[in-house]
Amino acid sequence: MDALLILGGLLLILAGLVWLVMRAFGTSLLWGCASVLPPLTLLYVVRHWRLARPALGLSALGFIPLVVGLTLMANQDSQRLAAIFSLKWLEPEKQVPAELAIKLSGVLNGQPFQPQQGELIDGLLSLREGTDFFARREVSIRLPEPVAGAVRVDVLPEDSGALPEVEVSWLLPEQDLPEARRLSRGYTLHLDLQPVPPNKLAGDFHLVLPPQFATTLSGKVELFTDGLRYRDGKVDRTIDSTDTLAHVVEDYLRRRFATRDVQLQPLPAVALPAVNVEVTVDARIDGQAQQLPILLKKNQSRGWAVSGDRFPQLPEVASPAVAPSSEAPAAAAPERVSKPLDRRLRFSLESLLRSPSRYQNLTMRVLTERGNSPEGRFQGIDPDGRIVLRQRMSGQGEVSYTLRPEEITRIELLEP
Template sequence: MDALLILSGIVVAIIGWLWLVITSLRLPVGKLLLAALLPVLTLFRRDQGYARAPRLLLTAGCLTLLVGLAMLFHLHPHRFEKLVTGQWQPDQNRSQTIDGEIMGQRFRPERVFWRGDDLVLEEGPSERVRRSLKIRFAGAGALLDDASIALLPNDPGAWPEVIMQWHVGALESPGLRRVTGQYSLNLDFAPAANSGATLRLHLTLPSQHQTWITGEARLDQTPAWLEQVRQQQSRSTAVRERTATAPRQSGERPVARWQAISVLAVLDEPSVVGDAAVRVTTVSGRAHEGRFKGVTDEGRIVLAQAHGPNQVDLQFHPVDIRLLETFQSPR
C-alpha cells in the first residue's frame, strides 16, 4: 500500500506540474520560471495568475506522496532509510548469501561474525542494528569439538541458546525472544581461501517463532575453538597415516583398520552395519567418527558421537559423503 501511494503521488504530482507549466506560458518570464523550477511555491502564491486546477492536482499528488512516505517510515523503517539515502539497488558486493526470516520479518544479515561463544548475524547499520540473531554456545561448549554441528528436535544433551532481536516499526518497542532447544540446526565450518572460515548455516525454529535462516557466509577471523579442532584433526590424520604405513614386525598381530563400504548399500540395508563404529569423510575433506545409529526417513545417515555425558547425533546427506568406512577389529 505504501509503495502504491508513493508511486501514484509522484505520477499525479508530475502531471500537475506539467499542466501548471503549460498554463503559465502566458505569464511573465519570472512567474513561468517559478512554475517550472519551484512549482511547490506556487501553491502558496494566490492571485498571481496561476491556474487553479493544476495547482490542486499538484497539491493532491504531494499529499499522497507524503502519506505514502509516512506509512513506509512507520511500517518499514529500513526501506525508508534506503529510499531517502538513495540505496535503491541491492548491494552487489555482499559477501553473505544468508537469507531468512525473524518473527515473520525478512532477514538478510550484512555481518556474520564470531564473538566470544556466540555466532552473531546482524542486519542494518552497525550503530543501529535492525535485526539480529545470536546462537550462544556458552552452555553447550561440547558441540564445539567438531567443525560440523547438527541438531534435531528431541536430540539429548545441551543446546545452544538462540537469541532474536527485531523491530516492528519506528514507533514500536524492539522485540526480544530466546529459544533454548527443540529446533533444527546444521552448522558446517570450512577453511576460507585466504584466511578466516566459511560457514554453511541452516536453522529452523518451531513454527510459532516464524524464524528460519539458511545460506553461506564468511568469517574474517577463525574462532579459536575452530583452530584447535583443525589442529586436532590434522594430528589424528597424521597418526592414522603413520599407523597404516608402519612396517609390521614378525609375529605381530595385525592392527585394527578401517574398511570402506558402499553408501547405497547402507541406505538399502542399514542392518549390515549394525551399531559398529563408522567414519564419514565429507566432500569437503573432514572426517567424523562415531557409532552408526541408522538411516532417517529422509535418507540421511546418522552418526552418534559421545561428548562427555552427552551424545550428539550428526546427520549426513548421501551427496555430501565422499567415503564411508567401518571399523574392523584385528584377528
C-alpha cells in the first residue's frame, strides 16, 4: 500500500510538471524552451501565474499521497526507506570476481547451463548453478573410486562395467523440489583434470547424455578438492566449513605443543554456519594419543580461532644439508595410509539434522511409525524441515520421499 501511494504521488507531480511545460509552450515558444530549466520555470510561474496555477495545483495534490506513503513506510520498514534515500541503488552493481574459472558451453535439460560452483571431493564431482539450498541446475558425477592427483576418465556409450554414475537435476520456478535423472551407462564422458595448487583441479570436461535428456556440455572447468578457500596465499578463516575448522585446530595444536608432528582425526559433525563451536578433538601428538575439548569462536573480520589461543608461531625449519655417504640409502619407509572414516558408526537422526551436508547423496533406510521402510539417497532437508530421499525405480524413473523427523522411529546409513 505504501509503495502504491508513493508511486501515485510521484505520477501526479510529474503530470503537473508536464502540464506546466505544455502551458508554457502555449504562451510562446521562448517561454516553452525556458520552462524546461528549473530556474526559468519559476520565472514563468511568477510572470504567468493564472496560466501556471492549475498545473501547480495538480503537482501540489501529488504531495499528499507521497507524504502519506513515506510515513507508512517509515513506520513499517524504516530500513527500506533509509535505503531509498541513501541512493545506493543508483550505484552500478559491483561484479564479484568468480572463484572458479568455469567456461562451459552447452545445455542441461535443454536450458543454458552456467555453473558458478564446482568441486571434486571424495570421488563426487559436482557443478552447480545457483547458490540456494537446491541448485537451479546441477551435474553430479560419482566416480567408482576416490581419486588423488590428476583425473583422467573416458567413457563411451557402449562401455560397461564399473562406470561413473551421472546425475543431472533442475529446479523449475513452479516447483518446490528439483527433478533429477540418473544414468550409469549409455553416455559419453571425458575428464582430463590436472592439479592446480593449492587445492584445485582444472582441465577439460565433456559430457553428452542420450537425446531424451537434452544435455550436452563441453569446455574447461575448475574444481575445488576440499572445503578450504585461500586469500593472498593463506587459508581464509572466515569460510564456514569443516575443513576450515580442522585447519584452525591443527595449527593451534602445533603451536600449543610446539611440535609439527600432529595427526588430527576427522572432527565430529558440527552445525554450520555458527558463531561458537565446541568439539572434542582426537589427535596423535608426537606419537601419543590425545583427546582435547576445544572451543572455536568466529570473529567477523578475522574468522575462526580457538578460544584462549595465545601461543606463538613455530620457528621456520631450515632444510638440513645432505652429507655425502658411501652407504647405500635406507629403504623408504612405507607410506602411511589413513583409513577413511566410516560415517555409519556415529550416525543418528540427530547428527543428520545437525549436519545434513555431511551425508549428502548417501543411501539411507528409514522406518516410520506406520511401518513403512523407504530407502534412497539423501537429498537434503527442505524449507519445511522434512528429510528428502530419492530412490531410483525400474528403468529410468525415480521417486522422492519427504519425511518429517517426528514420524521416523529408526534411520540407518547404508554406506560409509
